[in-house]
Amino acid sequence: MPRLSRMFIKAGMLYLVAAFTLSFWVVARAPLGLPGWLSAFQPVLAHLFVVGWITQLIIGIAWWMFPKITKDNPRGDVRFAWIIFALLNIGLLLRLAAEPLVTLYPDAPLGWALIASAICQLLAGWGVVILLWPRVKER
Amino acid sequence: MPVLSTWMVRAALLSLGFGFALGAWMLTAKAIPFDPTYRRLLAPHIEVLLFGWLLQLAVGVALWILPRFEKPPKYGRIRLAWTGFFLLNTGIACVVIGSYVGGPSHPLALAGHVFELAAVLLLAIFLWPRVKPFMG
Numbered sequence: 139m140p141r142l143s144r145m146f147i148k149a150g151m152l153y154l155v156a157a158f159t160l161s162f163w164v165v166a167r168a169p170l171g172l173p174g175w176l177s178a179f180q181p182v183l184a185h186l187f188v189v190g191w192i193t194q195l196i197i198g199i200a201w202w203m204f205p206k207i208t209k210d211n212p213r214g215d216v217r218f219a220w221i222i223f224a225l226l227n228i229g230l231l232l233r234l235a236a237e238p239l240v241t242l243y244p245d246a247p248l249g250w251a252l253i254a255s256a257i258c259q260l261l262a263g264w265g266v267v268i269l270l271w272p273r274v275k276e277r
Numbered sequence: 278m279p280v281l282s283t284w285m286v287r288a289a290l291l292s293l294g295f296g297f298a299l300g301a302w303m304l305t306a307k308a309i310p311f312d313p314t315y316r317r318l319l320a321p322h323i324e325v326l327l328f329g330w331l332l333q334l335a336v337g338v339a340l341w342i343l344p345r346f347e348k349p350p351k352y353g354r355i356r357l358a359w360t361g362f363f364l365l366n367t368g369i370a371c372v373v374i375g376s377y378v379g380g381p382s383h384p385l386a387l388a389g390h391v392f393e394l395a396a397v398l399l400l401a402i403f404l405w406p407r408v409k410p411f412m413g
């Protein structure tokens with residue numbers, strides 16, 4: 139399995155554990171009388187599962203197993219793929235940090251972090267389309 | 278990869294690109310209030326990414342890698358799957374447009390759900406016999 143696939147898959151597993159941990163505290167908030175700010179994690183929590191875990195798992199496996207482009211260039215541009223990995227994770231971590239704060243303190247000057255997160259994830263998503271497109275073929 | 282898998286995986290990738298764009302738009306709108314109606318994009322965002330991206334990719338890859346039949350047709354009743362593919366994407370488009378213009382109970386969104394139900398039924402009927410031991 140190529141190194142980049144291992145990174146995507148392992149990062150995915152870390153997000154999965156983080157998502158279950160965080161979701162316990164969010165769900166246990168009311169019955170255990172925990173502070174209300176925990177609910178501000180709700181939207182990003184969903185994305186730890188769907189972007190952090192499942193989407194990264196898919197990209198990692200696809201990069202490894204999808205049909206090769208050619209013998210000389212089996213998987214496409216590896217550097218481009220690493221940039222996608224970095225953008226997706228920076229984007230999601232920025233969202234994890236900034237979205238709850240923006241919800242709790244709408245006047246705090248943190249909007250730039252959400253915008254940066256949106257741009258990073260958008261570029262990563264479009265990058266995945268460009269990266270995997272030539273690998274989707276009959277063989 | 279069989280031809281239908283290439284279509285499904287490409288449609289899934291396009292859904293990923295579109296769904297992420299909707300998400301990025303909404304996240305930006307949470308930061309700077311340039312679009313007060315941005316939450317109308319939430320249902321389309323979820324629809325495109327859960328069904329257009331995740332479900333469609335899973336089915337497209339399953340069609341390719343699940344054990345094949347020894348005697349032709351080796352992939353099974355492929356016409357069922359093609360019909361499922363068209364119905365699924367028509368359904369997603371209807372739900373996206375319907376829920377955007379009129380909310381989740383808009384007639385177009387409801388029709389979309391019926392198409393999606395028909396699609397997953399056909400795809401399940403198609404994949405069911407492929408879930409078997411290799412060489413079985």
Ligand code: HEM
Binds near residue numbers: 181255
């Ligand atoms: C596989 C990919 C994705 C899936 C399946 C997905 C699914 C969802 C779901 C289920 C919700 C509702 C969450 C809730 O109400 O707690 C949601 C909301 C949202 N998503 Fe995504 N999403 C994905 C990717 C993204 C990405 C990449 C972005 C940003 C670049 C994004 C931005 C948003 C925003 C801004 C909301 C609204 C949050 C709020 O309630 O204020 N999503 N998404």
